[in-house]
Amino acid sequence: MSGHITPDKAAEGLPHPLIHQEVVAARAPWSHAVRRGQTLRIIDLEGNQAVDFLLYSHADDAERYSFQDTIAAQENIFLRTGSVLRSNEGAPMMTLVATSVAYHDTIGGACSCESNTLRYGHHTKSQHACVENFLCENAVYGRNKRDMVPNINWFMNVPVEADGALGIVDGISAPGLWVDLRAEMDVVAVISNCPQINNPCNGFNPTPIMVIIAGADEQA
Ligand SMILES: [Zn+2]
Numbered sequence: 001m002s003g004h005i006t007p008d009k010a011a012e013g014l015p016h017p018l019i020h021q022e023v024v025a026a027r028a029p030w031s032h033a034v035r036r037g038q039t040l041r042i043i044d045l046e047g048n049q050a051v052d053f054l055l056y057s058h059a060d061d062a063e064r065y066s067f068q069d070t071i072a073a074q075e076n077i078f079l080r081t082g083s084v085l086r087s088n089e090g091a092p093m094m095t096l097v098a099t100s101v102a103y104h105d106t107i108g109g110a111c112s113c114e115s116n117t118l119r120y121g122h123h124t125k126s127q128h129a130c131v132e133n134f135l136c137e138n139a140v141y142g143r144n145k146r147d148m149v150p151n152i153n154w155f156m157n158v159p160v161e162a163d164g165a166l167g168i169v170d171g172i173s174a175p176g177l178w179v180d181l182r183a184e185m186d187v188v189a190v191i192s193n194c195p196q197i198n199n200p201c202n203g204f205n206p207t208p209i210m211v212i213i214a215g216a217d218e219q220a
Helices: 066-074 113-120 132-139
Strands: 020-026 031-033 037-044 049-055 084-086 094-101 151-155 179-184 186-191 209-215
Touching: 020 031, 031 037, 031 132, 031 209, 037 049, 049 094, 049 132, 066 084, 113 132, 132 186, 186 209
Parallel strands: none
Antiparallel strands: 020 209, 031 186, 037 179, 037 209, 049 151, 049 186, 084 094, 094 179
């Protein structure tokens, strides 16, 4: 158990019943269905850990998270408490009901072997990356490269300067900070616990996270 958070403490404030609770290892992928009405909590156990995140409709995965629809509808590029994560059909998929972090990113994208090579040199080509995690985890559901879309980066700090310049700087997260997402439709959440070691998004040291699913299935 990392981060000195007991399982009971980690689930504090969540609705009942507890459906699922798991520590996702550093660098690993993860996915799970979240039914309408249930809450997915993600905990940054040790701090400064970017959690790359995609959402697909459980009923038909042609409907999936859309950062454009999300940003356009809320007229803001950051994800904060109250943000509604929308699909490519504009439908609410999940609501960010609460978070202990000031804001989260949805424009920085996911790291890949290719982008690592471009940014950090050819010697990084063999390093594991988020796109590979997403491809592996999505393959379980029969999805492939065509199903990759721009993602959310929970706990990642991507400031946007006045001239539009993007940064990837030290995280604004800390050990034990969390985000709570209530499902507005039946979804499958897919995570890459980011393995990046060439920039500060994980404090140069990828660490485990905890995921918890809780609450009644409104369709049960
Ligand atoms: Zn990554």
